[in-house]
Amino acid sequence: MSRPAHLRDKAVDQPRAAARDTLRAIRERDAYANLVLPKLLRERQITGRDAALATELAYGTARATGILDQIIASAADRPVADIDGPVLDVLRLGSYQLLRTRIGAHAAVSTSVDLIRSEMGQGPAGFVNAVLRKVSQRDEELWIDQLAPPIADDVIGHLAFQYAHPRWIAQVFSDALGGSAGQLQALLAADDERPPVHLAALPGMITAEELALTSDGEVGTLSPYAVYLAGGDPGALEAVREGWARVQDEGSQLVARALSLAPTVGEDTGRWLDLCAGPGGKAAMLGALADIAGARVDAVEIAEHRAELVRSAVRDLPVTVMVGDGRDPGLEPGFDRVLVDAPCTGLGSLRRRPEARWRRRPADVADLVVLQRELLTAALGLARPGGVVAYSTCSPHLDETRGVLDEVLAEHPAVELLDARELVPAPDLGDGLTVQLWPHRHGTDAMFLAVLRRAV
Template sequence: MSGKLRQKDLDPARVAARDTLRAVRERDAYANLVLPKMLRDRKIDGRDAAFATELAYGAARAQGLLDAVISSAAKRPVADIDGTVLDVLRLGTYQLLRTRVGAHAAVSTSVDLVRSENGMGPAGFVNAVLRKVSQKDEDMWVEELAPSPADDLVGYLAFQYAHPRWIAEVFRDALGGSAGQLQAALAADDERPPVHLVARPGLITAEELALTSEGEVGDYSPYCVYLPGGDPGDVAAIREGYAGVQDEGSQLIARAVTVAEVADDAGRWLDMCAGPGGKAALIGSLAEIDGARLDAVEVSEHRAGLIRKVVADLPVTIHVADARSSGLDAGYDRILLDAPCSGLGSLRRRPESRWRRTTADVDELVVLQKQLLTEALRLVKPGGVVVYSTCSPHPAETTAVVADVVASIDGVRQLDARPLVTVGKLGPDLLGDGPHVQLWPHVHGTDAMFLAALTRD
């Protein structure tokens, strides 16, 4: 028998998932950018594409838990395992613990993947490790390897739901210390997220988009449609530019800046950190309806190019500049500052990111966020509104940034942001005590978006 298999003898879905994990590991690539292109290039569709997506995203999301299991079964640290072999072990372990794939199929296909590139020796190692993994289900591995819930409940929940401990601690603090809320938040974050579509106002309604996409009108945003499955790229309205893919929470943030009460709105609006353009497209569409104009600032030329693609024919002017010193004149009626942040609120959509972020990242971002918010308040006119948002529930990036900046500038006041997102089924009972708004996957079904509204005299 030959020591190696030919590539054509391998399952294409599993090969795509393996190659995605390899790109993430070797090039710090993003799985949600690499895999869709790979599937198109390799003409993998239908059930095979869905399976590849489940394997790649699931294994990337659960990496910490998988690595602990692999290390225990292999009796060596994962750092001592060759990367190409580790990618396959992660896929195999994920199949064994978190899918309905039979143990024999999960093990044998993983062995084949390794044998096709690495030969019989490493394939034997993979066979032995995965057979050891298959002797217990996920709950049994968690009970064996996680901290004791009686002694360290946060550590136990972080392990169980595949999050770094420090992120679980951040969520706990943001949720007021509730263990039940923390468990629900981590569990929701550990699930594959639904696809949310946004109907471009003036081009298509949510009801029309739902009918043509076979989706369901969203609960909160008047522009949202929930897509039950399939590739959003197959939706005609998206291909034609009438709709896009955007989390419902992000839609609510973009809408909020357009509905806030502003004295003598002259139609001069600003999106300070606009790339890659999803919120700019929605705000720009509403600006066109209202007879307003939007300036969109983006420091990256590449991301500015992405904005140009989605705001074509809208009253949007793009400025490639650092938003802290853009050179724009003050006097804006409405400003959205969707600040660069840790992204802890969208971990479910960026499966590998939870294992890349560190507390040091947050410290650096907080400095930037305060600088940007200070500049936003300089640019807004008296009586205008600044909407500050982050895709993070981290108190250091949200309430603390707002409090520090408000305290440092005379005449700045925080407004009650809750009325700005009270729409659809999103009533006061789901919006907390204010004045800010913090959305959560386990409560609202959205990313964990934060929103604060400010004005100045």
């Protein structure tokens, strides 16, 4: 049995080998970088600055894959589809170092050549050397000038290339932003950066101020429960280990908080519902808020393995987790507050999922919109008269946000759309009664929120 590639040659740079193996897992089995890389770092005992380098290279390369592939194809004078997968992984890794880091050209090329030589021999190593040397002859700006659509002819296409997004996603963002090229550029630039880690201090367990002190973080600006972590492993923090705090984007915190604040009509019964609960972040926040309010939360998740994640997230909170389909969960109607954090394309959280932008396709949207509409309809049926329903997606796609909302409201004339902006303490939330958060405006994922209330 052959040894793993990272062990075949002691001269191979271990942080780069970990990054390379993460890219391979993404390519070969559609793995997620944030699940693969931490495991590799632990197994190989890569820590400190080496772990930080491996993380930057793996996440950055995954995020920039599309633009890197076009540059590699030009430098190699062949489509990337004609390049062996293991060779392509190393070319992507080397090209990222050359174009988007301060790593010297010699180090970027030589470590890449060492990686491929240790696994595949001198022939592929010579090819990698030749391609990367050609890549190194231009910086990223010059490659953009050569390969991107001219900005005068195609602003969206040019910006999509410049900031490493598929063009169709840039078009979706442009539509949601009202066609402003300046806003689109600011969003794509923010989306192309590695985001800071947001922590959520669960109310009733720890305050944001206490969490900031114990984590060496900074109290957030929008959510009263948010803390911005400067660096390090959040899993090593006592507050996270004990379940008092967790990693959660500030936008998600604001959504859960908004549901807890939305005005109901009539006497509350203490019944709250999270209809699409996995993996459990919002369920935990709702559970903490419900505990303070003297309420309980039912949390529904269709997949058993994700339901287990929810159970882990809500331990010691007044939350009951069940496996079921949110469209027909078998629950008795009459809930005061219902959250529909619907499955979606996830286009609003691309900065946190570096490989996701190259996996999604426009065809994915249609089936998701049907599911979202069915879930929101089910939620309205489960809410009591005078109860409220929060509909949220981590996507700004107009079909998944206003499109779903408008269709459901048209079918339910007795349902009132509340002003969600009054429930979210943030500026520049958009026109109308719904909320659209943005990375470039609010520093959050691009969360959408609408709050509906059933007529009494």
